[in-house]
Amino acid sequence: MLRQFHKMHGLGNDFVILDAREEPLAITEALARQIADRREGIGCDQLILLEPSATADLRMRIFNADGSEVQSCGNATRCVVKLTGAATIETAGGLLSGAAHGSEVEVTLVEPRFEWDAIPLAYPLPTDPMPMGWENLDRPYIVNVGNPHAVFFVDDLDDTDVEGIGPGIETDPVFPERINVNVAQVEGNALRLQTFERGAGLTRACGTGACATAVAAIRARLVTSPVTVHMAGGSLSIAWAPGEPVRMRGSATHVFKGTIDLQ
Numbered sequence: 001m002l003r004q005f006h007k008m009h010g011l012g013n014d015f016v017i018l019d020a021r022e023e024p025l026a027i028t029e030a031l032a033r034q035i036a037d038r039r040e041g042i043g044c045d046q047l048i049l050l051e052p053s054a055t056a057d058l059r060m061r062i063f064n065a066d067g068s069e070v071q072s073c074g075n076a077t078r079c080v081v082k083l084t085g086a087a088t089i090e091t092a093g094g095l096l097s098g099a100a101h102g103s104e105v106e107v108t109l110v111e112p113r114f115e116w117d118a119i120p121l122a123y124p125l126p127t128d129p130m131p132m133g134w135e136n137l138d139r140p141y142i143v144n145v146g147n148p149h150a151v152f153f154v155d156d157l158d159d160t161d162v163e164g165i166g167p168g169i170e171t172d173p174v175f176p177e178r179i180n181v182n183v184a185q186v187e188g189n190a191l192r193l194q195t196f197e198r199g200a201g202l203t204r205a206c207g208t209g210a211c212a213t214a215v216a217a218i219r220a221r222l223v224t225s226p227v228t229v230h231m232a233g234g235s236l237s238i239a240w241a242p243g244e245p246v247r248m249r250g251s252a253t254h255v256f257k258g259t260i261d262l263q
C-alpha cells in the first residue's frame with residue numbers, strides 16, 4: 001500500500017508525517033520503529049499520524065523512534081500547523097492551538113501540571129524540586145506540559161554528559177511512564193538546553209522540553225517570561241504565567257515529501 005508522507009523538522013527535531021484523515025492507517029509499535037529507523041526506514045525522531053477529530057481541526061498522534069505512543073510534541077505541533085493550516089489540534093496530552101506568523105508558528109500548549117500523580121511519579125514526592133539526584137545531577141523540577149519532563153539546572157551545560165546520564169533517569173522506576181530529561185543553564189534571561197528525549201534519545205531540540213524548562217525556570221524565579229531557549233538546532237521563545245497555558249514560538253521547516261510502501 002503506497003502512502004504519501006512529509007518529512008519536516010522543528011529546529012532539527014525531525015518528523016515523518018502521515019496524513020490518515022481521509023484514508024485510515026493502523027500504526028503498530030513495530031511499524032513506527034521501522035519508519036523511524038535511519039538506515040532501514042525513512043528516519044525521524046518522531047512519527048506523526050494525522051487523523052480526523054470530533055473536537056478539533058485534526059487529531060495528532062505521536063510515536064517516538066522506539067515505537068512508543070506518547071501524548072505531546074511541541075516541535076511537531078508547529079510543523080503540523082504549518083503543513084495543514086490547522087488552528088486546533090487534539091492530542092492525547094490535551095487540546096492545542098496554533099497559527100502561523102510569517103516564517104514562524106506560535107502554538108499554545110496546555111496548562112502545566114506539577115502534582116506528583118499528574119506527572120506521573122510512582123509515589124507522592126515534592127516536584128518543585130524533587131528531592132533526588134542522579135550522579136552529578138540533583139533536585140530536578142518535574143513538570144507535565146502534556147508529556148512528562150524532569151528539568152535539571154546546572155552551572156555549565158558543557159560539563160554535563162546528557163547522553164550518558166539520560167537513559168538511567170528516563171527509565172528510573174520513580175517515573176512509571178518514563179520521562180524526558182532536560183539539562184539547562186541560565187544565561188541572563190535566556191536558557192541553554194539539551195534534552196534527552198524519552199523514546200528518542202538526545203535530539204537537536206525539544207519543544208515541550210523547552211516549555212517545561214522555561215516554566216520551571218520562571219517558577220523558580222531564575223528568569224522572567226518571555227524567555228528564549230537556545231538548543232543545538234536553534235531557539236524558541238516561550239511565554240508563561242501561572243494558571244495559564246504555555247505558549248511557544250519558533251520555526252517549522254518542510255524538507256521533502258515522498259511515498260512509502262507500507263506492506
Ligand SMILES: N[C@@H](CCC[C@H](N)C(=O)O)C(=O)O
Nearest residue numbers: 073074075147198206207208
Ligand atoms: N520532540 C518533542 C517531544 C516528543 C515526545 C517525547 N519524546 C515524549 O516521549 O514525551 C517536542 O518537540 O516536544
